[in-house]
Amino acid sequence: MNAGVTAGKLRRVRPRGTSRADEKRRRELVTPEGLTLPITIASRGSRAGALIIDFLIIVFGLVAFHLLLFWIAGGLLDGTPLDVDTAPTGAREFLQILLVIFVFVTWYGYFLVQELGPRGATLGKRLVGIRIAARSGGRLTPEAVIARNLIRDIELFYPLVFLIVILAMNTLGEDMGPLAWAATAWFALFLLLPFFNRDALRAGDIVAGTWVIEMPRTKLAETLSTQGAAAAEGTSAVTGVRYEFGEAELSVYGEKELQTLERMLRESPDDALTAVHATICRKIGWEPGAGDERAFLEAFYAQLRAKLEGDLRFGKRKADKHS
Amino acid sequence: MKTPVISAWFGRGTLVAPPDIASATLRSDRFRLEREGDWRRLEAIVARMERGGLKRISDEDLLALPALYRIAASSLAVARETSLDAATLAYLEALVQRAWFQVYGPRRGFAAWLRGFLLGGWSRAVREMWLDLCIALFVMVAGSIVGWLLVARDEAWYYRLVPGGLADTRVPGASREDLLATLGTEESAVGLSSFAAQLFSNNSAVCILSFALGFAFGIPSLMLLVHNMAVLGALVWLFAGQGLGTELAAWLSVHGTTEIFGILLSGAAGLHIGRSMAFPGPRPVLAAAAEAGQRGAVVMVGVVIMMVIAALLEAFPRQLVEGTAPRFLIGGTMLAFWLAYFFLYRPREAGGEEP
Numbered sequence: 001m002n003a004g005v006t007a008g009k010l011r012r013v014r015p016r017g018t019s020r021a022d023e024k025r026r027r028e029l030v031t032p033e034g035l036t037l038p039i040t041i042a043s044r045g046s047r048a049g050a051l052i053i054d055f056l057i058i059v060f061g062l063v064a065f066h067l068l069l070f071w072i073a074g075g076l077l078d079g080t081p082l083d084v085d086t087a088p089t090g091a092r093e094f095l096q097i098l099l100v101i102f103v104f105v106t107w108y109g110y111f112l113v114q115e116l117g118p119r120g121a122t123l124g125k126r127l128v129g130i131r132i133a134a135r136s137g138g139r140l141t142p143e144a145v146i147a148r149n150l151i152r153d154i155e156l157f158y159p160l161v162f163l164i165v166i167l168a169m170n171t172l173g174e175d176m177g178p179l180a181w182a183a184t185a186w187f188a189l190f191l192l193l194p195f196f197n198r199d200a201l202r203a204g205d206i207v208a209g210t211w212v213i214e215m216p217r218t219k220l221a222e223t224l225s226t227q228g229a230a231a232a233e234g235t236s237a238v239t240g241v242r243y244e245f246g247e248a249e250l251s252v253y254g255e256k257e258l259q260t261l262e263r264m265l266r267e268s269p270d271d272a273l274t275a276v277h278a279t280i281c282r283k284i285g286w287e288p289g290a291g292d293e294r295a296f297l298e299a300f301y302a303q304l305r306a307k308l309e310g311d312l313r314f315g316k317r318k319a320d321k322h323s
Numbered sequence: 324m325k326t327p328v329i330s331a332w333f334g335r336g337t338l339v340a341p342p343d344i345a346s347a348t349l350r351s352d353r354f355r356l357e358r359e360g361d362w363r364r365l366e367a368i369v370a371r372m373e374r375g376g377l378k379r380i381s382d383e384d385l386l387a388l389p390a391l392y393r394i395a396a397s398s399l400a401v402a403r404e405t406s407l408d409a410a411t412l413a414y415l416e417a418l419v420q421r422a423w424f425q426v427y428g429p430r431r432g433f434a435a436w437l438r439g440f441l442l443g444g445w446s447r448a449v450r451e452m453w454l455d456l457c458i459a460l461f462v463m464v465a466g467s468i469v470g471w472l473l474v475a476r477d478e479a480w481y482y483r484l485v486p487g488g489l490a491d492t493r494v495p496g497a498s499r500e501d502l503l504a505t506l507g508t509e510e511s512a513v514g515l516s517s518f519a520a521q522l523f524s525n526n527s528a529v530c531i532l533s534f535a536l537g538f539a540f541g542i543p544s545l546m547l548l549v550h551n552m553a554v555l556g557a558l559v560w561l562f563a564g565q566g567l568g569t570e571l572a573a574w575l576s577v578h579g580t581t582e583i584f585g586i587l588l589s590g591a592a593g594l595h596i597g598r599s600m601a602f603p604g605p606r607p608v609l610a611a612a613a614e615a616g617q618r619g620a621v622v623m624v625g626v627v628i629m630m631v632i633a634a635l636l637e638a639f640p641r642q643l644v645e646g647t648a649p650r651f652l653i654g655g656t657m658l659a660f661w662l663a664y665f666f667l668y669r670p671r672e673a674g675g676e677e678p
Contacts, residue, residue: 029420032427033396037420104524118425119373131424135613139427142436144613147620153528154535186539207596208620209613216417220363221410223356225349259409266410302348305407309351312405 024198027213029137040214042130044200047212051156053124058110065102069095111149116142121215131215135205144208151204159187221266225302236295243299249284250307256320258308261301270294351406358398365391366418372425392422440621443670448621450666455591455598459548463587466549470556484557499565506567506574523634526582530589530626534619537593540601544593551586573647576654578637584661585629592619592626629661 025041073095114122120140121131132148134140166184194200199211235242264276273293280300281288289296308318368384368391399415406412449456473480478495529547536543555575562571596615603611640653 029423031396031419031423033393035396035400035419037423038416039420100524104527120424133424135609141617143617143620146624147616150531150620150623151535151616153531158532206609206612207616209610209617216413216420218414218417220359220366220414223352223411224408225352226356255407258407262409305351306349308407309349309405312407 027199039133040216041199042128042212042214044194046128046130046214047194047200050122050124050128050130053127054110054122055124057123058106062103062106065106066099069099108149111152112145115145115149119215125212126215129215129217130212132210133213135199135209135211140210144210146208148204148208148210151202151207155190155193155203159191162187224262224265224298225305227298236292236299238292238295241292241295243296245284245300245303247307249286250304251318252283252321253304254318254320254323255308258301258304261297261304265294265297265301273297351402351408354401354405355408355411358394361391361394362398362415362418365395365422369418369422369425373421388422389426392419392426395419395422440624443668444621445625446665446668448618449588449625450669451618452591452595452622455595456587459545459587459591459594462545462548463552463583463590466552467556467559469549470553471560472556473553474557474560481557481561484554495561495564497561497565499567502562502565502567503570506570522637523630526585526634527627527630530585530630531623533586534589534593534623534626537590537596537619539597541594541597544590544597548586548590555583570647573650573654574641576658577641577644577650578633578654580654580658581629581636581661582633584658585626585633588622588629589626592622595619632657 022040025043027039027041029037029039031037111122115132119126119131120133125131132140132145134144162184190203193206194202199205201211205211261276264273268276270293274290277293277296278288280286280297311318364384364387368380368388371379371384395415396419399412399419402408402412402415470484474484474495481495529551533544533547536547559568559571562568596612596619599611599615600608606614636653636657641650644650644653
């Protein structure tokens with residue numbers, strides 16, 4: 001085991017410009033190269049969603065398999081003149097064994113095989129975009145995957161079965177006694193464990209040393225400085241005006257505003273840019289015009305970024321407009 | 324300029340040729356355009372690895388993977404200090420993270436893991452929890468003695484301990500002949516294989532439960548062990564009362580040496596987790612729990628294998644082989660085999676995983 005290389009380090013991250021709930025779920029992972037990577041803990045809601053999807057897949061799969069077997073076994077019986085009880089035992093027995101083993105393998109194998117794969121996620125987890133990872137930052141070992149999946153039975157399925165039994169008993173009007181309440185509290189403790197810790201670890205995660213994180217799927221966006229007014233040194237294609245901003249005008253904003261502007265340029269439709277255009281003009285003391293907002297903003301973006309990146313190379317960072 | 328989200332569902336979209344490097348007015352964008360080809364190649368390789376393992380990747384790509392990963396990682400490090408393009412930074416962070424999972428992901432397939440497990444990993448894990456094994460063994464012996472004593476004092480306990488369905492004619496007051504008949508053999512093997520499958524499924528589930536309950540400081544695991552062994556103690560009392568102790572022991576030993584050993588292991592594995600959480604020593608509790616949990620998981624995979632063997636033994640040899648001596652022979656051989664495998668078989672640990 002190459003401990004020096006594989007064992008990454010994890011630590012808490014200083015909040016960045018995202019919503020409060022997102023910030024709480026941010027962690028930092030240090031790769032063996034010494035690079036810090038931001039990771040996000042999967043939300044409890046998405047994990048519950050993934051589990052429900054997986055559970056439905058298992059249940060429907062098993063029901064379909066049962067129906068198939070009954071269909072086959074039914075065919076077996078039809079072909080013989082014998083009674084059901086004395087039907088050819090060999091074939092029926094074989095099907096019975098198949099059923100028992102299939103149920104067992106599905107129950108434990110479904111999660112194991114998929115989480116051991118290169119994606120580290122079951123079908124349900126993949127659909128909601130999360131995966132499991134080792135909490136230590138090292139490799140995800142088969143032992144860890146096995147451990148976290150063996151625990152699932154007591155923390156989830158036994159409590160659910162138990163609750164159903166209690167509900168059934170209640171409707172029948174039977175007395176449950178204090179033991180049942182104690183057991184309920186005990187199971188509830190397991191079931192609700194993810195709500196009592198910061199990393200949303202369930203019992204299986206604690207025992208296995210794993211956690212569930214979000215799987216980022218970011219596409220490489222286009223370069224902004226090769227298009228529109230940003231590429232033509234601030235010249236608008238619509239009006240032919242060349243926008244040029246001075247030192248004083250560009251030192252109004254910092255990185256945070258720059259990246260907000262970037263997001264607007266990438267995602268917002270043209271009419272949404274009008275308000276941004278007006279705000280920036282007011283801030284730098286220009287008279288806001290109309291009809292050429294995108295070109296203005298592209299030029300402003302390119303020149304602001306050129307200035308801030310130039311400062312960056314000299315070790316000066318301007319986080320936002322207040323600094 | 325929004326990237327259509329739906330395209331992610333249909334695999335790779337058409338790749339647009341990146342713009343000319345010289346056309347970028349910003350230095351950071353030129354930096355990006357120069358390296359973009361490598362990033363996209365890395366992304367394609369990683370995506371293929373995520374989809375279908377290593378088989379579909381050409382040797383050339385596989386050799387390039389570590390280098391491409393380091394290019395992307397160093398690009399990210401440089402971009403953080405020189406570029407303010409949030410979209411590129413986010414892309415690189417996601418890409419490096421995805422590639423990191425593949426580059427430092429588990430390199431051993433399931434087959435290789437299983438081989439390592441059978442050739443030493445399993446018995447090593449069992450030996451590493453020797454203290455818990457001793458505790459669990461002690462508790463099991465105590466449990467069966469308690470079962471015996473309880474029933475010996477008051478026969479009513481028998482009905483509480485032994486579930487009715489299992490016991491049928493095996494109740495206090497049954498004649499010697501009745502009891503002997505329950506130890507007999509079947510005429511033919513018909514029906515025994517499905518019996519074996521049922522036994523396996525049931526016993527494995529009990530063992531997994533006993534392991535999983537260890538999470539609560541091991542106490543429920545111990546309670547489960549005590550209860551199981553108390554049933555055994557009650558049965559032994561019943562048969563010994565009619566002078567059938569040896570016959571029962573032989574009948575039980577066929578599969579019992581494997582099955583009870585398996586239960587012992589799963590109880591010990593559960594206790595191991597509980598004990599390391601209660602007394603983590605100098606390590607943080609979570610780290611201790613994770614270490615013990617992974618060791619326990621190894622043992623539990625072995626227990627499932629033992630349960631398969633036990634179910635086969637229980638269904639076939641026990642029901643078909645008659646006579647005390649042959650039964651003892653089978654059971655004793657199994658016990659000797661397990662003991663030798665766990666405690667005498669000590670292959671040197673292989674060099675571990677390759678980096």
